[in-house]
Structures are given as structure tokens and as C-alpha cells.
Amino acid sequence: MGPSHPAMHGVIRLITELEGEKVVRVEAEIGYLHRAFEKSCENSSWTQAMPYTDRLNYVSPLINNFGYCGAVEKLLGIEITERCKYIRVVMSEISRITDHLTCIAASAMELGAMTAFLYFMKAREYLYEIVEQVTGARLTVSYGRIGGVKADLPDDFDESLQGALKQVERELSEVDKLLTRNRIWVDRTRDVGVLTKENAIAHAITGPVARASGINYDVRKAFPYFVYDRVRFEVPLGERGDNYDRYLVRMEEMRQSVRIIRQALREMPRGAVSVDARGRIVESFDLVDRAKLGHTAGLVDVVSTVEPTLEGTQKRYQEGISPRDRTVMLPSKEDTCGNIEGLMNHFKLIMDYHGIRPPVGEAYFPVEGANGELGFYVVSDGTDRPYRVRVRPPCFFNMAGLHTMLEGYMVADIIATFGSINMIAGELDR
Amino acid sequence: MTQVANGGFGFFTSKLERVVGWARKYSIFQYPFVTACCGMEYMSTASGHYDMDRFGAGLPRFSPRQADVLFVVGTISHKLAPILRRVYEQMCEPKWVVAFGVCTCTGGFYDNYATVQGIDTIVPVDIYIPGCPPRPEAVLDGLIKLQAKIERQKQLY
Numbered sequence: 001m002g003p004s005h006p007a008m009h010g011v012i013r014l015i016t017e018l019e020g021e022k023v024v025r026v027e028a029e030i031g032y033l034h035r036a037f038e039k040s041c042e043n044s045s046w047t048q049a050m051p052y053t054d055r056l057n058y059v060s061p062l063i064n065n066f067g068y069c070g071a072v073e074k075l076l077g078i079e080i081t082e083r084c085k086y087i088r089v090v091m092s093e094i095s096r097i098t099d100h101l102t103c104i105a106a107s108a109m110e111l112g113a114m115t116a117f118l119y120f121m122k123a124r125e126y127l128y129e130i131v132e133q134v135t136g137a138r139l140t141v142s143y144g145r146i147g148g149v150k151a152d153l154p155d156d157f158d159e160s161l162q163g164a165l166k167q168v169e170r171e172l173s174e175v176d177k178l179l180t181r182n183r184i185w186v187d188r189t190r191d192v193g194v195l196t197k198e199n200a201i202a203h204a205i206t207g208p209v210a211r212a213s214g215i216n217y218d219v220r221k222a223f224p225y226f227v228y229d230r231v232r233f234e235v236p237l238g239e240r241g242d243n244y245d246r247y248l249v250r251m252e253e254m255r256q257s258v259r260i261i262r263q264a265l266r267e268m269p270r271g272a273v274s275v276d277a278r279g280r281i282v283e284s285f286d287l288v289d290r291a292k293l294g295h296t297a298g299l300v301d302v303v304s305t306v307e308p309t310l311e312g313t314q315k316r317y318q319e320g321i322s323p324r325d326r327t328v329m330l331p332s333k334e335d336t337c338g339n340i341e342g343l344m345n346h347f348k349l350i351m352d353y354h355g356i357r358p359p360v361g362e363a364y365f366p367v368e369g370a371n372g373e374l375g376f377y378v379v380s381d382g383t384d385r386p387y388r389v390r391v392r393p394p395c396f397f398n399m400a401g402l403h404t405m406l407e408g409y410m411v412a413d414i415i416a417t418f419g420s421i422n423m424i425a426g427e428l429d430r
Numbered sequence: 431m432t433q434v435a436n437g438g439f440g441f442f443t444s445k446l447e448r449v450v451g452w453a454r455k456y457s458i459f460q461y462p463f464v465t466a467c468c469g470m471e472y473m474s475t476a477s478g479h480y481d482m483d484r485f486g487a488g489l490p491r492f493s494p495r496q497a498d499v500l501f502v503v504g505t506i507s508h509k510l511a512p513i514l515r516r517v518y519e520q521m522c523e524p525k526w527v528v529a530f531g532v533c534t535c536t537g538g539f540y541d542n543y544a545t546v547q548g549i550d551t552i553v554p555v556d557i558y559i560p561g562c563p564p565r566p567e568a569v570l571d572g573l574i575k576l577q578a579k580i581e582r583q584k585q586l587y
Binding site for chain 1: 463464465466467470471473474476477478479492493494504505507509510513514517539540542543544545562563565
């Protein structure tokens, strides 16, 4: 079943041995989307590796960003601000919801339930609008920065997110009514593609696939990071490990994610400090012109403003999220364009062969990706480029165990099972 | 307008060409050859918010034998390139190819050993939609340009 196949999920080749309609043996051939992530990271600086991480698990890009940032921060030994941790948790959970929405939508469409696909795509659009409000992009965001995030949340974030969450919950309950007790859906997914607990542990499978088989392992609970130890949520567990359980686990995880987001929004420490009217305010190009002419009297008290298109990088948005570590976080644009210290700081962080330099060493930082434990192992040799960035891709182990879920079932079940493990080729092949 | 020396049938053949062009541009059956992140934006474009169906391109055919437009969506690696060529050759004339996303246009920022630096090295491309991933509005813009191209080209029968 070649790499170009009617299923909606990624490129993979399944070499199947059939006996009539029954599948006897399956071998998966991967590597059709190998894009040399790890090699590209070795050739780019620590911050330039961020866009590559977006495109790993491209349905939940923020989780990958924060995983990578967490690994480098661990290596550097810096602590991000409280508000930053809450922002990362909220954005990670939004990403998790988009991933599960896409997975269930695609699997539903493969089994013929087109309506569920369109409803979930509609819900996903609301979340994409939120992500775009915060980060500037819908999908490949590069929002994380080492030491924090790119910029603080916009002012009306709370209301828009609450509105989007209401829509998502409405779509969840709609599709729940359509699918969960639907005779056809249950017949096609119940007791199909069963993954036993022993097989799951043997293949190092984590995430919703393992939890549907009854293994209670969630990185957010086992090795809490950011503020996951402070929010209350439950981890749904399945019993049989069939496609139906995986579907139910994902639906429930989405509801739990919504719960986490609501708690985090309430408990988030206050952010943006308004520094607008402090001192006299002058446009930055005006400032530079005055300085060039030699009229420097009193300039040190002046606050420079920046263009509105640089919104998000201004001082009032940096206050809450900057860890005050000059070796890592970019200064605000007013400082960069306003005074020479800010400019030098910006230069030393951005230019090639300067940039951040973590000490020699290695660090492993696991996060709970939408498919399981997503780990980043970074090795530094003291230069401005990583020596090695290794990703522990959760899909790889899921795919390794796929043959146990397919053998013994029918050909038509291949697509259903394959869809339910949420194979994302960007993560699988890196 | 063909010459009067043809016996004056030029008017009818050119009108026929236009009608066939109009019919073909509004009934696009695409084969979405989806590999990577651009696939998510393809799904968004095909869904309710940024509908592709209103342009006549709402029914993807998941078999190249039944499709006329090949949407190459997402990075093509060297391992996948022969399969893309084979799929292209399996499609019947008339066929068009849309390079969706910058990885298919030029290789994107994957300038490395594993990625094909632009699918026009393998298949002839009609429309290039850059973006990483392109916004759905950009995809619809590309689709409209494809439709204009289909309408005005010399029709093959």
C-alpha cells in the first residue's frame, strides 16, 4: 500500500501480505518525508533551529517549539518567568486540541463520516485564528524563544479565547452525538486494531495510543514541566486498546485540555506593564537623526516608540515574559532602536557566529506531545551552533508497533487503524 | 479568430474552445498528493471557512486515474520523487499540476541532501503557490489563476 494512498495521513508504505481479505503480515517502510531536521539544526544557530522544529509535528507546532526551548533552557540553566510558563501551557494545550481535532477528523473522513471532518475543521479554524492573533501565523508559528516566547499575549486574548473554546466545545458535543453511539462507527472501530499492553510497552509506545491500552503514562503527570503540576486535570485511560478507545481517549483529552486552558487563564499572573507615558516619547528615527546632529542633551530620559507593525516586541509586551537574562532574550525594540546598549545586545544575539552559547553539555527535555512523549536531546560544544539535536519522535515508536495492530484483521481495517494512531510524517521521518 | 480561408468555421471552433474551457475550469477534480504541513492548509482550504467547492474544485479524487489536476502539497523528498513522477504519468490528458507550498516550488528552506529543490525538475508545473504554508486565501488565488489558465489555453480533446 504505497506512499501515495487514499488515506489522509502522511506518506508511508505498508508492505502487506494478504490471504484473501485478511492481513497476514505487515511491514512499514518510512522515510518518505525525511527532511534532514537534525542535520539542518547542526548547521544553524540555536535560534535559527526554531522554524525547523515547527515542522516536525506540524499539527501541533507550538508543542515542538516549547520542547526545544525547554531543552536549551535546561542546558543554559535559566528559569523562565511565571507568566511565560502559563502562556506556554495555554498555547501547548491549544496545539494539542488542534492535533486531536485533525486526527479524529481525518480518521472519520476515511471511514466515510465527512460531516465530522467538516465540523472539526470549522472548530480548528477558530483555534487557528487565536493562534494567529498571538503568534502571527496559523500553522508554522516559531513562537517559542529560548528564554521565553516571542511576545506577550495580545490585550483581548482572554475574551477571544473563551469564545473560541465555546465553539470548540460545541463542535465536540456535535460530533460526539454523531459518532460515539453511531452503530456504523462502533462496528468499524470496536475491537479493531487492538494493541495489547505488553506490545505497547515492548515497542515504547506512549501517548493516547498507549493510554487507550491502559498504560497510565503521561509526561505532564510523570515529569511535570512548566505549570502542569499546578493545574488540575485528568488523564483518560482506555481498556481495550482498539480504535474506538483511541477515539474516546482523544475526545476526552480535548475536553481536559479545554479545562487546563481555562484554569491557566484564570491563574496567569498579570502581564504587560504599561510603560507608555514614562518620560518623553519620541519616534526612534527622530531620535537617531537628532543624535547624529549632535543634539544629545536629555536624550537619555527619552523613550523611543516603534512602528505599529513591530507590535509584540515593544517594552510593555516584553516586561512580563523576559527573564532579564541579557545573554538570551532580545531587548525590546524601543531599546534596540533607541539606545546603543540595546543595539549591541541585539547584535550579539542575532548575528551569525555570535548568538547564544550554552555551556558544553547535554540536556534531555521531554514534553507530552499530542502523540506521546516528545523528547529533545541537545548537545552543546560551547559554540553558537548545536552539536546535536536529537528528537525522540513519538510517532516512530507508534509506527514500529503498527504491525501488531494490523495483523489478523481485514484489509479495510488498515486505513481505520492507521488513521487512529495519528501518524504525522514530519515527526516520523524528521 | 481563425482565418476566413478555413471556410468561415473559425467562429464556431473558437466558441467551442471557450465553452470547453469554461466547462473544464469549473469542474476541477484534484488529486491532492499530500505529504507535509501544507496538507493542513489544504484541508483548511477545502473546508467550510475557505471553501474550494464554490470554485468547482470541491471533490478530491483519491486516484490519479480519475483526476485532472495534481496538487502537489508539501515537501517532496528524493525517496518520494519517482512515485510522484509515476502518479503524474498515470493521469490522463488534459492534466495540470499545481505546486502548492514553497517546498514544491523551490525546495523551501530545506536546502539539503534529502529534498527535491522544486518539483518542476520532475513534472511540468502550471501554477506555483508559494508560502510556508500558503494562507488559504493565497491558495484560492492560485486556484483562480489556474482556472484562468485552463480557460484560455488551447483545449485538447
